[in-house]
Amino acid sequence: MDTTRVSSTAFDGTPHAPAHARKFVRQVLGEWRLGHLAEDAVLLTSELVTNAVVHAGTGIELTCRLDVEATPAKLEIEVDDHHPTRTIEESDAEATPPDTMRTSGRGLALAGLLADAWGVTYTRTAKRVWVRMEIGDGFDRQEALPAALPLAPPVGSLHVGVIVCDRDGVVESWNSEAEQLLGWPAKEVVGGPLEKLVAWRGHGPYALTLADTLGLGRWRGEARMRHTDGRLVPVYVSHLRARGQRSAIWMVVAADHRYVLTPPPAPLRREAGRRIKDLLDQDMPFTELLDTIAQIVQVSSGGDAAYVLLSADGGDTFGVAAGAGAPAGLVGVLATGVFGADRKTPTLLDDLLAEDVELAEQLRARSLACAPLLVSGEVTGYIVVTAAQPGRFDQELTVSLQHIAGQVAVPVQRERLAEQDRAHRGRLSFLAEAGELLAGVHDEELIAALTAQLVVPKIATWAAIYLTDLAGMTRLAHVWHSEERHNADLRTLLPAIPRTALNEVSWPVGPETVLSFPLLTQGRSHGALVIGRAEPTLPLELADLLADLCRLVALNLHTAMLYARQATTSRVLQRSLLPMRVAPMPGLESAVVYEPAEEGADVGGDFYDLFTVADHWCFALGDVCGSGPEAAAVTGLARHAVRLLAKEHYTVADILDRLNQALLEEGEDGRFLSLLCGELTPLPQGGAVCTVASAGHPPPLLLRAGGTVEAVATPQLLLGIEPDARFYVETFELAPDEVLLCVTDGVTERRDGDRLLDDGDGLAALLSGCRGLSAHAVAERVRHAVEMFAAEPSQDDVALLVIKAAPLRQVRT
Template identity: 80%
Template sequence: MDTTRVSSTGFDGTPHAPAAARRFVRQVLGEWHLGHLAEDAVLLTSELVTNAVVHAGTGIELTCRLDAHAAPPRLEIEVDDHHPTRTIPATGSPPGDAMATSGRGLALAGLLADAWGVTYSGTAKRVWVRMEFADGSGAHEVALGTPAAAPAAAAAPVETLHVGVIVADFDGRVVSWNPEAEALLGWPSEQATGRPLAELVAWRGHGSYSLSLADTLNLGRWRGESRMRHRDGRLVPVYISHLRTEGRARDRRAIWMVVANDHRYVLAGPPAPLRREPGRRIKDLLDRDRPLAEVLDTIAQIVHTSSGGDASYVLLRGESGNRFGVAAGAGATAGLVGLVAAGLFGVDRTAPAVVDDLLAGDVALAEQLRARSLVCAPLRVSGEVIGYLVAAAAEPGRFDQELTVSLQHIADQVAVTVQRERTAEQERAHRGRLSFLAEAGELLAGVHDEELIAALTAQLVVPKIANWAAVYLTDLTGMTRLAHVWHTEERHNAALRTSLPSVPQATLGEISWPVGAESVLSFPLLIQGRSHGALVIGRVEPTLPLEVADLLADLCRLVALNLHTAMLYTRQATTSRVLQRSLLPMGVATMPGLESAVVYEPAEEGADVGGDFYDLFTVGDHWCFALGDVCGSGPEAAAVTGLARHAVRLLAKEHYTVADILHRLNETLLEENEEGRFLSLLCGELTPLPQGGALCTIASAGHPPPLLLRADGEVRAVASPQLLLGIEYEARFFVETFELAPGEVLLCVTDGVTERRDGDRLLDDDDGLARLLSGCTGLSAHAVAERVRQAVDSFGPEPVGDDVALLVLRATATLRAGQPVNR
């Protein structure tokens, strides 16, 4: 009668198959009342199915077979795929070959199963594992769900205990062999001393991650099983506790304490805390769909629990290059951010490692981790290292080689899950990163105020990335100050500013500013080798993922670029304002019997001076005025503006007539040889009349004619058009004279007024400006100027596209003695 129980199912060869297989095995073992085997069986199933998915990719059949009446009872788990050309290497294959062929190997099968193997057919490949869990006498109870405890191994008699002490030098030759070693192995000291230790040890690696004898001798500590050659030729199973001394390389010694394997309990350490609790947590982790951050945090906690170290980390490879950054941590990890020192971690380091004292080989990493000893295992997917699991401790020599097997087991179980979730997360993060930087760039674009840039930067990272943020700015003199702070809760802003140094004494790149319970991290604002300050953030999370660190670095470069631009803009704007002030008069002169008003509006945004200019000044007993317009705009036009205004004032004070002023200025412009730089100029003199008003002598060189408003509302042009200045040497200019009576208004404008456009229509079409002025009878000079300005602004829907300058002169009665001058 066949009492074997069998349960089978099938899956597609997709990444979801391992999780489904784990659920199936757990359900079957629950029905068979074998829950006490579920942890190991589920982990083995996950290993087998994952290998089939990664390396076969075909449909998968999973079979659970229980033979409760075998001696001992056994549970077999079989995974069939349909890719027979894929092979799994033999147990004795070198580790490198195993990884090259199978990617992950079956290290877990060697750890947990009593036997495993591969069976081939013409169309399929079957990988199986066997778990023997009790002797024959308890088979029936086991089958019914009553677990039978395995008998404890009987210790060998103490009388046969021999603890051999063997010392080997740097080259692996025996330099010391005690009598106990002779009693155990038969070799007298004189025959063993000087022989290579390799001749006395039948060294055999265990699993895919075993080390050679030479590598083992270089370890600080190691314990494990091996076989040594007895003098009579047989191989003696032994248990070895290895210790390497410190000092210079050539002076180091390897010390072995050796006992028969039956006496291993004398030297063996406590069992590694991996098998049950971490195994259960890994199983739970792989069975559920969780966010990547939660997966990584759970893995870090598992490593921390399993290793017994002070801290644990999950390092992941960056998107490009061979950089590894902290993705999660547990234990004493506060403040660790971004990249770790690259000496120990690299894409070509595919085996786990133990470092007894980091200070002896990698001081930078020891300082960064605040640790002396370290153990690490690579996360590998299809032979490629995607990251590391790391445990660290403050004191040296904390970990031994046995822990690497446990740590590598964890790494192999979670590597595929981490890679799958990280790939999806990176795609989402890449889109979010581009969106975030685009938003930041748009927000900061065109902002030329450093204080505003600092405020926007702090609010960009809070609360998306940090709990609070502070921006320090460094000026051109090298002085650094706290410019802006921002907290997720605005009511804490004042307290945060008080707790942070207003002028930091430490380097801004350091991360040793404890503020509350958060981890404080600093990122420099650097561009073109110059520091513009730093962004300092506080986070509740103990570590900062590499992707977030890269995002903040990109943001800081963007902010630094905008700060640099703002600095250049401020410097240029200050210089420009100083120079532009010299192009316009500081004030206009006042005269008895005359009111004046000026409107000046450059078209270029941010400019104080454009191509238009004006002036009104005294010369002896009369007054001179000028209104001009340089062809073009920008700095070139402003340069001609300065030349023309100062030349008019200088020539007038030398008592040149209006006509001579135009003539000499024309020659000056032609001598400057500025191609295409023409100037229209309205220039005149005002001589007060005893009865009030003034006699006006005026000339217009290519300028819009001035308009005279009579007291009765009549408007007429009072100057004839003449040739532009800067066109030909032989040009001759003439003047015209008229009387500006009390109450009359003289309006002088540039073409920015007359040619103000609304579609195809100009403001001065059909004498539009004259009609506008005729309605200003009785108004003061300032009122006339304001009405004309408003008419220009409101004439068209589009902003004014040209410089606007206008000068209004209004004659009044003669001032009596002692009457104040109108300004």
């Protein structure tokens, strides 16, 4: 008999391959009772697989081979890739001592140190790197040998009795083999109860009654049946009842011939309990512990998938904590029809679809067996095995699952509580980091980008953010992959879903499990967070964390939406407070500088206007006391009132009188206004006559052609203070090449410590140096002087209006 044991697997050549390989080797050596070699073997495997991933980049095949008959017994580990042209330079591994500071080039050096032999084999299509480890004298060869089949008694004594009975246990059919086995002729038992022929005795704490067994779809086990001579005959029974049929079929053989009806030996199932015990003695992360339990259960049961469920929401519901096999990316809480806090015994369902359609769809399974994790009489979770076909499991499996559940329940709960404490601290830290990062961000695109980078690579391999606008249109806003070079390909693969419900989208099939989380707040969807993970299941704690993150992101998106709406409204209203354009004046040149002090604002407390009325032009420059919406309201009132009154041909003095009354009628105490208002009437010979009045405003400065500067208006009372105030105008001529400078107090009172810009007629001195400059050049020079006057930015709005009469040679006749 060939006693060599071989176990193989294959991986894609991705960065996840070394981790999968480590788990595989650790599992195989545990099954072969070679735990003392695990650390060195896992390290060697990790290095060889990593080299294959980095240097070959192809699919990888990993084989563990144990030869127990060799002297000494030996373990070989082989790693195959499909890039044989990439040779290995053996001299580097042998001649160069390993450098402890290097993170690469050490694989074969380690092989030389830890393995008894190693080598490389090349073929046309593959390259194999292998290491050999010799096993010491303490190795138990018999324990490592494959289980042998039991010796069978003589075939001549074999009788297979076939008994058919209905759901109530009444015998309907009894064949001749049953008569030879038990001595009862058919005429004496047909129509009678099966119960009288069976000395039914349950085996184990969770065994079923005879009536319960007859209702099952499938069952195998030992029993004792009464012979016609009165003795009890040990038998082995295989029970089968087709779905939808009332009749059940029993195939019965003597216990010595049980091998005829038992399934082929399943050494992994027999070893599952021992492997679980060894597992619990190891110190490993909680998630790895659950994953390994699920793997052991899935392999030992022969199911398509296995899960570890843990309680959620106070223990009333249960969610996926780990999975193995072929799960379909399960997230969060499962349907509670089968899993409940009050179900404290194992459950076997031949057809889950007939019991719970929702759960069958979630698990993509028809057969299900499960056993509860009981701690102090309370259900804290479940061990679950599923299969895609109906009727795959028997009652023996539930007993095995309950045995495993009894082993792991208390250790898992203890580790879970410790993990929950660690996860709670990590969760708070993660959410605090996310909240700090997203705080004050009012741009949807930036929120989407930050969210994706929060998730990748901590939680997922890649993430995509879909955003839904007020009209219900959804768009892909941002994608982020742990390997940035894949971002463009990922964006191409992900679907555009303008009006498809996010829960109805078919995500692309790939190596990662794709999961979608809605961004919901205040009953409104702002889109979805879609992630791809290499792991097939998402632990419940991570699902809860992502749900909290999505709520936080949705709240920030909602805030950003409100901010954008308010900012748009504010911007439109603010822009209405300033003229759309400045009216051109033949023979005159104008320039305006307007800089609100508030960051991001279009309009502050200062305002200006320059417009045409009949044959002359009007200008205004004002400053409202205060800031905010109240100041903006006064700004709007003042600018539009000046323009309206001027269009009605009111004089400058009358405009100030009427505006003063309007402000007082508003009834807001302390809401006053300084205003410089004037008219410009062009002269035939060039220049213009200027009529101006200053209501508490800094007086305008006139730069004469000779370079002198003089104030051309006297400050009068502020508007909005005294109802009986009367205003007067002053008139002067703006000759060709002369400049009129009008400013607000943001210019004259620009502060640097205790010094003001206009101290010692500083503004007049600045203007005197602008002789010969255009209006725009004068405005820019004054603006630059204000900006550079102090290191700190200005805390007040800055507005200035420059009007220059064109030189005579430029005046049109």
